[in-house]
Every structure is written in structure tokens, then in C-alpha cells.
Amino acid sequence: MKLHAAAILIIFWLGVFTVHTVKGSAGSQPMRKFSCVSLFTQQLNIRQLVSYEKQQVPVNAIMFITTKGIKICVSPDQKWVQAAMKKIDQKRATKGR
Structure with missing residues (x-):
């Protein structure tokens, strides 16, 4: 169960990091x-x-x-x-x- 929770947490943080990275590069140019x-x-x-x-x-x-x-x-x-x-x-x- 701990491995399952850790995997979900890693996927969540990767998603947050990806959104933050994309938002940062696209956010520098007005759309x-x-x-x-x-x-x-x-x-x-x-x-x-x-x-x-x-x-x-x-x-x-x-x-x-x-x-x-x-x-x-x-x-x-x-x-x-x-x-x-x-x-x-x-x-x-x-x-x-």
C-alpha cells in the first residue's frame, strides 16, 4: 500500500512540475x-x-x-x-x- 501511495504522489508531483514548466514558458508570451x-x-x-x-x-x-x-x-x-x-x-x- 505504501508503494502505491508513493507512486501516486510521484505522478502528482510530476504533473505539477510539468504544468509549472509549461505555464512558465507559455506565460512569458501573451496568448x-x-x-x-x-x-x-x-x-x-x-x-x-x-x-x-x-x-x-x-x-x-x-x-x-x-x-x-x-x-x-x-x-x-x-x-x-x-x-x-x-x-x-x-x-x-x-x-x-
């Missing part, structure tokens, strides 16, 4: 949990957008996050997208004061 692969073509309601992230890979896009936490990818070349980003930046600036 996105959500990445844009296609773009939404319709204009969004700017009042429903709370933040955005710029993305260049795999496609050049702006990922807007709505008040409900929904992430929507759009083309950064559209005029309304630039206006929405500017409005979000202005909101952030006034909150920081």
Missing part, C-alpha cells in the same frame, strides 16, 4: 483567448461598446467588447470603427481623471 478570424460587416451601436482590442494576426481587425461582454470583430478601415474607438478612448480618459 489571446479569443482571436478574430472573420469580420462582422454591419455597423454596431456605439453606445453598447465598452472597450476594444487591436489585432493584426490572423486578420487585421478591431475586436469590440459590448456592455454584455460579447466580442465582435470588425474591419479597422471603416469610418464608424475609428469614431467608436475614439469615443471609447475619450471615456477612458475622463474616467482616469
Whole structure:
């Protein structure tokens, strides 16, 4: 029984060491949990957008996050997208004061 418990303990510690090693090497490079692969073509309601992230890979896009936490990818070349980003930046600036 002691041998069985020791084997389980060794396997557990090897697992912890492996996770820690992988987490350390991958943790040094930021990884996105959500990445844009296609773009939404319709204009969004700017009042429903709370933040955005710029993305260049795999496609050049702006990922807007709505008040409900929904992430929507759009083309950064559209005029309304630039206006929405500017409005979000202005909101952030006034909150920081």
C-alpha cells in the first residue's frame, strides 16, 4: 500500500512540475483567448461598446467588447470603427481623471 501511495504522489508531483514548466514558458508570451478570424460587416451601436482590442494576426481587425461582454470583430478601415474607438478612448480618459 505504501508503494502505491508513493507512486501516486510521484505522478502528482510530476504533473505539477510539468504544468509549472509549461505555464512558465507559455506565460512569458501573451496568448489571446479569443482571436478574430472573420469580420462582422454591419455597423454596431456605439453606445453598447465598452472597450476594444487591436489585432493584426490572423486578420487585421478591431475586436469590440459590448456592455454584455460579447466580442465582435470588425474591419479597422471603416469610418464608424475609428469614431467608436475614439469615443471609447475619450471615456477612458475622463474616467482616469
